Amino acid sequence: MVFEYPVQGGDFTNAGTVSSKVKKMMRQLGVDAGVIKRTIVALYEAEVNIVAHAYKGVITVQLDSDKIYIKLDDEGPGIPDINQAMQRGYSTASPEVREMGFGAGMGLPNIKANSDVLEVHSVVGKGTTVEITNNF
Amino acid sequence: MEAQESFHHALKFKYDLCIGCSHCTECCPTAAIHIENGRPVLDDNRCIDCGHCYLACPVHAIYIEQDDFQTIYNYKVPVLLCPSIFGSQFPDKVKEKDIVAAVADLGFRHIYEVEQSVDVIKQLLSKKMQDPDRGMPVISSFCPAIVRLIQVKFPSLVGNLMLTKPPLDLTALYIKKHLVETQGVAPEDIGIFYVAPCAAKIAAVKSPVGDEKSPIDGVINMNYLYNKVLRRIKQGDCPPPPADLRMNILSKDALLWALTDGEISLLKKGRNLAIDDVHNVSTFLEKLENEDIDDIDFLELRACDQSCAGGILCANNRFLIVEKQKYRAEKSPAEVTVKENGLLADADYLDKHSKVGKVEPRSMDKLDNDISVAMRKMEKSISINKHLPQIDCRMCGYQSCKEFSLAVGSEKTDIKRCVFIQRILEQNARLSTEEALQIAYQIWGTDKFNPDNIADLAIE
Ligand SMILES: Nc1ncnc2c1ncn2[C@@H]1O[C@H](COP(=O)(O)OP(=O)(O)OP(=O)(O)O)[C@@H](O)[C@H]1O
Ligand code: SF4
Ligand code: SF4
Ligand SMILES: [Mg+2]
Numbered sequence: 001m002v003f004e005y006p007v008q009g010g011d012f013t014n015a016g017t018v019s020s021k022v023k024k025m026m027r028q029l030g031v032d033a034g035v036i037k038r039t040i041v042a043l044y045e046a047e048v049n050i051v052a053h054a055y056k057g058v059i060t061v062q063l064d065s066d067k068i069y070i071k072l073d074d075e076g077p078g079i080p081d082i083n084q085a086m087q088r089g090y091s092t093a094s095p096e097v098r099e100m101g102f103g104a105g106m107g108l109p110n111i112k113a114n115s116d117v118l119e120v121h122s123v124v125g126k127g128t129t130v131e132i133t134n135n136f
Numbered sequence: 137m138e139a140q141e142s143f144h145h146a147l148k149f150k151y152d153l154c155i156g157c158s159h160c161t162e163c164c165p166t167a168a169i170h171i172e173n174g175r176p177v178l179d180d181n182r183c184i185d186c187g188h189c190y191l192a193c194p195v196h197a198i199y200i201e202q203d204d205f206q207t208i209y210n211y212k213v214p215v216l217l218c219p220s221i222f223g224s225q226f227p228d229k230v231k232e233k234d235i236v237a238a239v240a241d242l243g244f245r246h247i248y249e250v251e252q253s254v255d256v257i258k259q260l261l262s263k264k265m266q267d268p269d270r271g272m273p274v275i276s277s278f279c280p281a282i283v284r285l286i287q288v289k290f291p292s293l294v295g296n297l298m299l300t301k302p303p304l305d306l307t308a309l310y311i312k313k314h315l316v317e318t319q320g321v322a323p324e325d326i327g328i329f330y331v332a333p334c335a336a337k338i339a340a341v342k343s344p345v346g347d348e349k350s351p352i353d354g355v356i357n358m359n360y361l362y363n364k365v366l367r368r369i370k371q372g373d374c375p376p377p378p379a380d381l382r383m384n385i386l387s388k389d390a391l392l393w394a395l396t397d398g399e400i401s402l403l404k405k406g407r408n409l410a411i412d413d414v415h416n417v418s419t420f421l422e423k424l425e426n427e428d429i430d431d432i433d434f435l436e437l438r439a440c441d442q443s444c445a446g447g448i449l450c451a452n453n454r455f456l457i458v459e460k461q462k463y464r465a466e467k468s469p470a471e472v473t474v475k476e477n478g479l480l481a482d483a484d485y486l487d488k489h490s491k492v493g494k495v496e497p498r499s500m501d502k503l504d505n506d507i508s509v510a511m512r513k514m515e516k517s518i519s520i521n522k523h524l525p526q527i528d529c530r531m532c533g534y535q536s537c538k539e540f541s542l543a544v545g546s547e548k549t550d551i552k553r554c555v556f557i558q559r560i561l562e563q564n565a566r567l568s569t570e571e572a573l574q575i576a577y578q579i580w581g582t583d584k585f586n587p588d589n590i591a592d593l594a595i596e
Pocket of ligand 3: 149153154155156157158159160161175176192193194195196197198
């Protein structure tokens with residue numbers, strides 16, 4: 001089963017709606033609560049990254065009887081150095097933004113910790129693709 | 137492992153009174169009710185006993201099961217255990233001593249208020265909140281409808297529930313111990329009767345979540361007892377009660393406990409929130425589950441607006457109850473000593489017996505135990521839902537197009553129950569008027585389709 005959800009950059013009020021829908025479906029399938037939780041944390045952080053850093057994006061969710069595969073494709077500035085972006089605490093957020101409590105640089109590390117397989121690809125000036133796979 | 141046997145419910149239908157209007161179907165926060173043959177059918181695994189349906193029913197066809205009042209006479213020492221808001225149900229003219237005298241005259245030998253154990257529980261709560269391994273947030277287990285809501289709708293949060301007995305159970309434990317040890321009453325002679333403000337509390341007494349057996353021997357609906365007591369007071373000339381049949385002095389904190397903010401106002405540190413009304417709670421937990429909100433230490437969640445003052449079995453208006461309760465609290469001491477509240481002497485004993493067993497998740501969403509079967513059902517439901525009109529008219533007998541699509545996808549019902557699908561089939565001569573009528577009978581019964589119903593209407 002494949003589902004597609006559009007995401008709008010800058011639309012913080014709706015960040016999390018895709019996570020809610022995916023959570024509900026995983027529950028209907030009877031997926032283990034721990035796996036649901038990991039998946040939702042990863043998806044939520046990745047969804048927020050599109051909202052915070054990109055212009056717009058599409059989330060594709062593929063549900064199978066043994067795994068969930070999620071692809072987050074965005075049009076945006078891209079990430080110049082992915083290894084660096086993956087470090088805990090690394091963020092391009094300005095000091096003012098950090099002052100407000102945003103941009104802890106924990107999003108990507110959290111996604112990593114909560115996915116079985118994670119792939120991040122990016123082209124500067126074009127966009128970023130994040131792929132998450134979690135096995136049931 | 138998920139618990140298999142289903143919940144006990146205190147909400148029951150009187151099918152002879154029911155007019156099959158489906159208001160109960162519409163308002164249920166867990167979509168637990170659908171209509172079959174003109175009558176509501178309850179899904180036992182979904183219902184959380186919140187009582188929204190009880191309030192929505194226009195003909196009082198939903199009632200809350202209670203024990204026969206006469207059973208109090210089966211005990212040598214019948215004890216009335218009421219939430220402190222019981223007193224706030226009465227008109228201002230009625231004084232505490234009038235209530236006590238009437239309760240005695242009805243046959244009770246003692247009266248206690250549930251919140252007597254709050255002064256012990258608040259210690260347990262602050263101890264829990266100091267525990268570094270407590271997890272975030274700790275969710276109060278005071279309201280049994282909320283505990284069940286979390287079990288069925290937010291199973292991943294079950295581990296956050298505080299596993300401490302509510303005041304009701306601890307006070308009842310104390311009463312038994314106290315009467316046995318200080319007055320030499322045989323345990324089997326003591327009958328503790330709880331005055332319930334809602335269906336959820338009754339359900340929790342009859343089948344305690346995560347616990348063995350309740351120390352309560354019987355339940356009486358609060359509005360029922362209110363009527364009985366008020367009538368006795370109005371008849372006048374109640375004999376004075378025995379000297380030891382009286383209300384204890386409760387602390388301010390204890391009196392405010394069952395109102396909104398009652399628990400969190402005791403927590404001096406951290407981020408603690410109080411949310412009331414089951415829909416508000418659902419919205420909030422949905423957000424919490426997505427990890428959208430962090431750093432919250434404690435959540436006080438109650439299914440009724442204004443918490444227990446809004447309990448469906450209350451006799452007075454919820455806002456007037458809150459006002460009256462706060463007035464009583466204002467006149468009460470901030471702290472009580474063991475002299476005023478004998479229960480404090482048994483604090484260690486109650487502390488030792490305060491734990492409840494594990495609460496199991498029991499997700500209502502799961503479509504099948506076999507994931508590939510669940511997958512098939514889900515696929516089918518999604519494709520069906522795409523073809524439904526999304527106006528949620530309930531003519532199919534289900535709460536919404538979405539709920540109906542899930543029932544069809546799970547092969548629990550037939551797609552032809554949708555009136556829009558029927559019209560399309562009729563248009564293509566694939567369904568006869570007779571067949572459509574038969575389907576309508578299955579859902580709504582035959583009464584509503586009686587030709588006599590239009591005899592008096594001047595229809596051209
Ligand atoms: N979709 C994206 N498009 C462009 N840049 C991104 C995207 N996702 C992440 N980044 C870059 O990677 C950095 C690290 O991302 P990460 O999610 O770990 O931290 P953050 O978003 O800055 O802060 P936090 O997620 O803790 O609020 C970001 O600061 C941003 O520069
Ligand atoms: S009590 Fe609540 S959960 Fe149960 S059927 Fe009524 S509205 Fe639904
Ligand atoms: S609300 Fe439910 S129980 Fe009450 S009359 Fe209507 S269908 Fe019957
Ligand atoms: Mg981020």
